[in-house]
Amino acid sequence: MVNISEPAVAVRGLRVVRGRRRVIPGLDLEIPAGQVVGLLGPSGSGKSTLMRCIVGVQVIEAGSVTVLGHPAGSPALRNRVGYVTQTPSVYADLSVRDNITYFGRALGLRGAQLREGVDRTLDEVDLQSWAGQLVQDLSGGQESRVSLAAALVGRPDLLVLDEPTVGLDPVLRRDLWDLFRHLAERGHSLVVSSHVMDEATRCDRLVLLRDGHVLADVTPAELLQRTGTPDADAAFLALIDAEAARSGERSAS
Numbered sequence: 027m028v029n030i031s032e033p034a035v036a037v038r039g040l041r042v043v044r045g046r047r048r049v050i051p052g053l054d055l056e057i058p059a060g061q062v063v064g065l066l067g068p069s070g071s072g073k074s075t076l077m078r079c080i081v082g083v084q085v086i087e088a089g090s091v092t093v094l095g096h097p098a099g100s101p102a103l104r105n106r107v108g109y110v111t112q113t114p115s116v117y118a119d120l121s122v123r124d125n126i127t128y129f130g131r132a133l134g135l136r137g138a139q140l141r142e143g144v145d146r147t148l149d150e151v152d153l154q155s156w157a158g159q160l161v162q163d164l165s166g167g168q169e170s171r172v173s174l175a176a177a178l179v180g181r182p183d184l185l186v187l188d189e190p191t192v193g194l195d196p197v198l199r200r201d202l203w204d205l206f207r208h209l210a211e212r213g214h215s216l217v218v219s220s221h222v223m224d225e226a227t228r229c230d231r232l233v234l235l236r237d238g239h240v241l242a243d244v245t246p247a248e249l250l251q252r253t254g255t256p257d258a259d260a261a262f263l264a265l266i267d268a269e270a271a272r273s274g275e276r277s278a279s
C-alpha cells in the first residue's frame with residue numbers, strides 16, 4: 027500500500043517536445059496519494075502527454091517525474107501503476123473473462139486469488155453478464171470497460187486513466203466515479219483525465235491544464251470560490267479569461 031504522507035507523483039521542471047512543438051514548457055506538480063485527482067483541460071492542453079510522462083512511456087526533454095518514490099517508468103513500478111489509454115488495449119479475439127485473467131496472471135496473480143480478483147473486477151466494471159463474450163462483439167463503451175478491468179485486476183497503487191468515461195451513459199459514468207471513490211478510500215491514488223467539467227465535482231483535487239501549463243491546482247470548492255462561478259465549466263472559462271487578460275497586460279507593458 028502507498029505511504030499517503032508522500033505524494034503519489036512529483037513532477038519537477040518537466041519539459042516535453044512532441045513533433046516540433048514544446049507541448050509541456052516547464053511544469054511543476056504534486057499529486058497527493060490516496061485521492062482522486064482530475065486532470066482537466068481543453069483538447070490538446072497536454073493531459074495525455076502528462077499521463078504518458080507519469081507512466082514512463084514519454085521521452086522528456088528536461089525535468090523529473092517521480093512516482094511512488096521511484097523515477098517514472100522504473101521496473102519497481104511495473105506492478106504498482108495501472109494505465110488505461112483512450113484506445114482500448116485488450117485482445118479482441120479473447121473473451122472478457124480471458125482478457126482479465128490474462129492480465130491478472132501477467133501481474134502475478136494465481137489460483138483462488140486470480141479467480142476472485144477477476145470476479146471482483148468483472149463486478150466493479152459491471153461486465154459479469156458479458157464475461158463469456160468475445161471483446162470483438164462488444165460495444166465501444168463495454169470494450170473500454172474491459173481495458174479498465176485489465177488495469178484494475180492487479181489492484182495497482184496508482185491508476186492513471188485517460189478519459190475513462192468517454193462514450194458511457196450517465197448511469198455507468200456515475201458507477202465508475204463511485205468505484206474511483208471507493209478505490210481512493212482504500213488508499214489507492216487515481217489520476218483521471220476528463221473533458222467533462224461536471225465530473226470535476228467528483229474529484230478530491232483538480233489540476234486544470236492549458237497549453238502544457240497548470241492553470242489551477244485546487245479542490246473543487248476552492249475552484250468555485252476563487253472564480254465566484256456556479257459550476258466547473260464557468261470556472262474554467264473564468265480562469266482562461268483571467269489568464270488571457272494577464273498575458274495581454276504583460277505584452278502591452
Ligand SMILES: Nc1ncnc2c1ncn2[C@@H]1O[C@H](COP(=O)(O)OP(=O)(O)OP(=O)(O)O)[C@@H](O)[C@H]1O
Nearest residue numbers: 044045046049067068069070071072073074075076
Ligand atoms: N504523436 C505526436 N506527435 C506530435 N505532436 C503530438 C503527438 N501527440 C500529441 N501531440 C501534440 O501534443 C499536444 C498535447 O497533446 P495531448 O494529447 O497531450 O493533449 P490532450 O490534452 O490529452 O488532448 P485530448 O483531450 O484531445 O486527448 C497537442 O498539441 C498535440 O497536437
